[in-house]
Amino acid sequence: MERNSRSTHVFELNGRTALITGAGQGVGAGIACTLAGQGAQVVVNDIDPARADGTVRRVRDAGGQAHAVAFDVTDLGAVADAVRTFERRIAPVDILVNNVGNAGAGAFRPTSFRDTDPADWRRFTEVNLFGVMNCVKAVIDGMAARRHGRIVTIASGSGVIGQGIGVSLYAAAKGGAISFMRHLAIENASDGITANTIALGLIDPAASGREATRTRELAAHLPVGRIGVPEDAGALCAYLASQEASWITGQTFHLNGGSYTS
Numbered sequence: 001m002e003r004n005s006r007s008t009h010v011f012e013l014n015g016r017t018a019l020i021t022g023a024g025q026g027v028g029a030g031i032a033c034t035l036a037g038q039g040a041q042v043v044v045n046d047i048d049p050a051r052a053d054g055t056v057r058r059v060r061d062a063g064g065q066a067h068a069v070a071f072d073v074t075d076l077g078a079v080a081d082a083v084r085t086f087e088r089r090i091a092p093v094d095i096l097v098n099n100v101g102n103a104g105a106g107a108f109r110p111t112s113f114r115d116t117d118p119a120d121w122r123r124f125t126e127v128n129l130f131g132v133m134n135c136v137k138a139v140i141d142g143m144a145a146r147r148h149g150r151i152v153t154i155a156s157g158s159g160v161i162g163q164g165i166g167v168s169l170y171a172a173a174k175g176g177a178i179s180f181m182r183h184l185a186i187e188n189a190s191d192g193i194t195a196n197t198i199a200l201g202l203i204d205p206a207a208s209g210r211e212a213t214r215t216r217e218l219a220a221h222l223p224v225g226r227i228g229v230p231e232d233a234g235a236l237c238a239y240l241a242s243q244e245a246s247w248i249t250g251q252t253f254h255l256n257g258g259s260y261t262s
């Protein structure tokens, strides 16, 4: 790919198309803006079309290229149809960021496993694990045929370490997604596809329209002295999506301001 000498891109994503799921707000919106800022054309997915449109406007206002594609990641048929249509009309997907997850307050009520039932188990697994598998399934054959692909999944520190009471379902599903990425990486490395995970720590709730009541107190407990912003995840995604990261695959990166180190 030709480098644009006038660009200020750290990572050259010019000519690449990136699908980011759940990018209508929060972490996903920040990732979409960062990847677009590095030259990628971004496909902004969300289950809520108005939210997806909002991020598209943000990207375009900043001079980037973006398209909104609404679907529910838990619906394999809908994911496959949307990706097929987009790829036929616009461009193949080179980069997939699996960002959807149900961690937020309201969607996620910390509950001890003993107080949950199979409907809860299914809900967390469908969104955080099946959602990832559905999106990978929709893009991976095309990536393999083109012998290039970048897959990044946004998980959580709780998918790797024990982090407290009430998150067992979320952590189990995120742990599954992390393990899925590791093995996907090994199976597809020889086709030029990398697969990595970001195990994310606390991101500013305001980015997700949630009340940021204990932000200062929580920040004080972090070695770097601040909680994260969506663009922190965007920067690591941009690197993992780049040509420069072609030797990095099957890894889990802890991105958490130093709250957990390994």
Ligand SMILES: NC(=O)c1ccc[n+]([C@@H]2O[C@H](COP(=O)([O-])OP(=O)(O)OC[C@H]3O[C@@H](n4cnc5c(N)ncnc54)[C@H](O)[C@@H]3O)[C@@H](O)[C@H]2O)c1
Pocket: 021, 022, 023, 024, 025, 026, 027, 028, 045, 046, 047, 048, 051, 071, 072, 073, 074, 099, 100, 101, 102, 103, 104, 127, 131, 154, 155, 156, 157, 200, 201, 202, 203, 204, 207, 208
């Ligand atoms: N925010 C945090 O502090 C934090 C910490 C660790 C990990 N994470 C992970 O980061 C990711 C993003 O978190 P966030 O807090 O920005 O989320 P969020 O709730 O702010 O945004 C998620 C977006 O995904 C959309 N969405 C929900 N279900 C969907 C579905 N089935 N299909 C398509 N879109 C759907 C929602 O409409 C929403 O716009 C998640 O995977 C989460 O588990 C977040």
